[in-house]
Amino acid sequence: MPAHAPLIEHFLLAARSSEIRTLDQLAQSCQLVTSACELIHELQRERGISNIYLASGGKRFGTEREQQRKRSDTAERHFHDYLRHVQEGDSRLWGSASLFHRIARVLLQLEDLPELRKGIGDQTLDTATSTEAWSGLIAGLLAIIFEAADIATDSEISQALVALFHFLQAKEHTGQERxxxxxxxxxxRFDPELQARLQHLRDSQQRCLDVFIRFGGESERAKWSEIEASSGTAELVRLRWIVDGFDPASPIPAGISEIWFAVATERIDRMRDVEQQLSASLLAMAQSRLEQARKALQENRSRLQAEPDAESEPVSPLSLLLESSEGKSASLSPSGSVRALYDLLQEQAEHLQQMSDQLEEARSALTERKLIERAKGILMQYQGLTEEQAYRRLRESAMQANCRLVAVAEKVLGAVEGSVPGRASPGSH
Known part of the structure; x- marks a missing residue:
């Protein structure tokens, strides 16, 4: 028996206990994500209805706007109820300073909703201002989900959050397209600027969907394939052709706006079904991982408390270390106290390494997104481009250089930040 066996046992079990605490807090974060998803969906719908109401001078979608406001209010109340649940100490939310800042900012933005709705009702806002206001609020909610994914320390949950976030982002681009x-x-009418914006939104949808397909579950991917092959998608494609081939000499009848809204809404509602399935899978996964960790802790305690086998020969720590380094099995009888300690150490090391590898894969998708967004921001700031133009510039450069978009983003960041004294390079963050 090692002289410090009780101390070794304490920290072995403490590692498992720490994992349980983290998973418990992550499960609470998943609840936050689910609540945010509901609110995002309702605000997206209200944004589209508000645009038709404004563009038609208040002649269309007046009743629908009032009905949707009530749905949005219900989702907002659910979101506030969950946060009060956290505030009152009934649960511990896993988070960083950035996540909590994002939550506070969204709560402040929600305070401005009545004023936004009044401006729409009074027809004192134009469609561009209204859309930007709604999109800013939705972007804040999406940022909460991004932060939750970025700080998740469990590989399975992290991958599920990455899939959900990118699917939600694809759905938001679809909502903006609507x-x-x-x-x-x-x-x-569709002027060139509006056509370019809509094309940018389509490209952005696909980019996010590619990440979702990479990390999403098999059933969710299959459900998405059904949507893509549906008659509704075919109808949306035909309407997109009208947008791309718009001729100023042949104005589009205004009534088509309701057809467009219905077709785009059907797609978004079906995406909501996939989103809910992803959210349900995430919650189930968080609970399952928590139960697995609790079971593993109990098994570890049992193995460490087991009485040594009197007939087994003592095993020295040195022989176990040599055995492990040579890649030999360390699965002899677990009744020996030394054997139990080293077996558990090796199993935990393998478990942590596997989680680390999978976590790195999931976080790479989030890191790439950060780099691309920062590169777009720099182009917008220094070259006076719109977001659509900045993204198009990056994409064209990537196609010309035959490289990935993120590689171009890294070059942009390196060229700008590397030339400013005191600024760190992109890879140092």
């Missing part, structure tokens, strides 16, 4: 397309169809 909102801006509603403006064009309601006014009967």
């Amino acid at each position: 909102a801006w397309g509603s403006v064009g169809f309601a006014t009967g």
Whole structure:
């Protein structure tokens, strides 16, 4: 028996206990994500309805707007109820300073909702201002989910959060396409700037969906394939052709705006089904991982408390270390106290290494997103480009250089930040 066996046992079990605490807090974060998802969906729908209402001068979707406001209010109340649950100490939310800051910022943005709705009702806002206001609020909610994914320390949960976040982001781009397309169809015209914006939103949807397909579950991917092959998607494609081939000499009848909204809404509602399935899988996974960790802790305690086998020969720590380094099995009788300690150490090391490898894969997708967003921001700041133009510039550069978009983003960041004294390079973050 090692002289410090009780101390070794304490920290072996403490490692498992720490994992349980982390998983418990992560499960609470998953609850936050689910609540945010509900609110995002309702606000996306209200944004589209508001655009048609504004573009039609208040002649269309007045009743629908009032009905949707009530749905959004219900989702907002659920979101607030969960956060009060956390505030009152009934649960411990896993988070960072950045996550809590994001939550506070969204709560402040929600305070401005009545004023936004009044401006829409009074027709004192234009569609562009309204859309930007709604999109800013939704972006804040999506940032909460991004932060939850970015700080998740369990590999399975992290991958599930990455899949969910990117699917939600794809759905948000689809929602923005619905909102801006509603403006064009309601006014009967699509200028080049609006056409470019809609094309950018389509490209952004696909980019996010590619990440979702990489990390999403098999059933969720299959459900998405069904949506892509549906008649509703085919109808959406036909309406997109109208947008791309718009001729100013042939105005589009304003009534088509309602057809556009219905077709785009059907797609978004079906995406909501996939989103809910992803959320349910995430919650179930968090609970399952928590139960597994608790079971593993109990098994570890049992193995460490087991009485040594009197007939077994004592095993020295040195022989166990040599055996492990040579890759030989360390699965002899667990009744020996030394054997139990070293077996558990080796099993935990392998468990942590596997989690680390899978976690790195999931976080790479989030890191790439951060780099691309920062590169777009730099192009917008220093070259006066819009977001769509900045993204198009990055994409064209990637195609010309035959490399990935993230590689171009890294070059942009390196060129700008490397030339500013005191600024760190992108890879140092």
